[in-house]
Amino acid sequence: MTVIADERITSVLEAAEGVLAKRAGTAVRLDGPEDLGGTGRSTVIRARVLDNPVSLDRTVVVKAFDQQTPASQVLREIASYRYATALPTRSRPGPQLLASELEARILVLTDLGHGRPMVELLGSNDADEVERGVSAWGQALGRMHAATLGGEEDFRTLMHISGKDRGGTASRIFASDGGIVDEAAASVDAYEQILERIDVELPAGARETLENSLRLFDEGDFRAFSPADVGPENILINGDGVQFMDYEWGEFRDAALDVAYALATFPARLAVDVVPERLELEKSLADAWRGEVKPLWPSISDRGLAERIFHARALWVWLSTYWLIRGDSSGHDWALHTTDARVVLSRWADLADSGDSYDVGGEFIDAADRMQEALRIYWFG
Incomplete structure (x- = not known):
């Protein structure tokens, strides 16, 4: 520095x-x-x-x-x-x-110190080192979610108090303020325009999957605190473990959205030699997270959880596609945001592979395959 x-x-x-x-x-x-x-x-x-x-x-x-x-x-x-x-x-x-x-x-x-950026660790050629890193990432997410389950009212109270600190004008602090929720909703609203633009038809239930995933922002069985952008660019590893930075859009939402966000964003950072281990790394991250939260969330089956994470991930991949098709190259510093078409194509391929691997996703696996092919033609001819 x-x-x-x-x-x-x-x-x-x-x-x-x-x-x-x-x-x-x-x-x-x-x-x-x-x-x-x-x-x-x-x-x-x-x-x-x-x-x-x-x-x-x-x-x-x-x-x-x-x-x-x-x-x-x-x-x-x-x-x-x-x-x-x-x-x-x-x-x-x-x-x-x-x-x-x-x-x-x-x-x-x-000051968290200099530490090691998660982006750097993911770029290592040592698959075991990367596996330890993503497991620690999943554990840190799980500890945060487990500690904040049921704390939404406390967070709302702090929002009110912080708003009153500026002279009593705390109105509309819970209103939409241009964050990731608005962007995700806008991307689903543009569903038909996107399909028409890239000339593809998706299975009838594809849009419903995205709309159901949107509800995880406002509903869900496991509402916990999230800094919002929990991608690798906002993670530092220091002597105290994995540290998340940048809370500009901090909010309570279904914790599956955070796990899905991590799964959607980290593969693009992997070294070429480690890419073949991607599915195992995904499993390590998700299993580490599940180990921290399962005692507090015993009602959901492993399959039900895998399905929920898959659907949430589909929404994130869809949003990153919307941003790129819209030509939005500025104004977003989310780890999810990319101007590289190859990254978006890989996200659709990874989504389909993950669905096949866990036997979840239903017809949206077919939708992911169709999107990948249509986008390849749209961008590269």
Whole structure:
């Protein structure tokens, strides 16, 4: 990382110092900013703590949003971090929130350190190493889901409190705010247009499968907290294990959506030599997750769970296809988003293979095969 110094960074540091000072009741000084990237609408930096009146770590991470970011999105991330920080240490999905201010659009978080990005681990040629990594990923998801099952009202309360922190204007904080739910719904609404554009017919029940999967955002037997984008690009592995980052769209939803999201996004990151092990790696991730949540979710059979994950995965693959066909190359920093047609084709092929392997999916396996072939012709002739 590079130490940086410009007007924007100076402003972010000063704002972070002010937020930390309010928490500590005394001045806090930050210096030595390092650019950790961001989403285009946010600035993320690591900074050294020069004065340490409240036993802060030697470094902190500061995330600041620009003025174009909807306040509801900043509010959601603050509430999500507050909620996750209150979880038992073993079940915390990522960094802890040290301080925040909605009006300033800024959060100060604990520093996870440099660690190892999940993307790097998945690119290893050592299949055993990759298997350990995806198993740890599944376990971390399961611990988070198990710890937050039944906690939706607590999260809603935090959303209200965080909204009131900005002067009592907490209305519509549960309303749709342009996140992944809206995008997924829009993709299903465009079902007929997409099929017409790529010139393909799908089995009669294909759209119903996608519509049923949409309900997992609002319904489902196992509603648990999710940071939303739990793909490999948002995962760091450090001494405490797998850490999830970026809670901008944190929400409660059926946990099967998170497992399906992981399964849909990680194969594209595998090294060529490890790709033949993909189905076994998928099983390792799903089994590790199931091992953490099954004591709390005994009512669902293994087959029923596999079916639910398959259908949720179909929705994610459909959404990534919608984005690419629409020509949307900006505005999405989700791990699911790609501008590479080959990745989308592979996702359809992987979906069909997974359905065959677990004997689930029904006629949507045929739909996946048809989509893959139609998209190949559409993009490559």
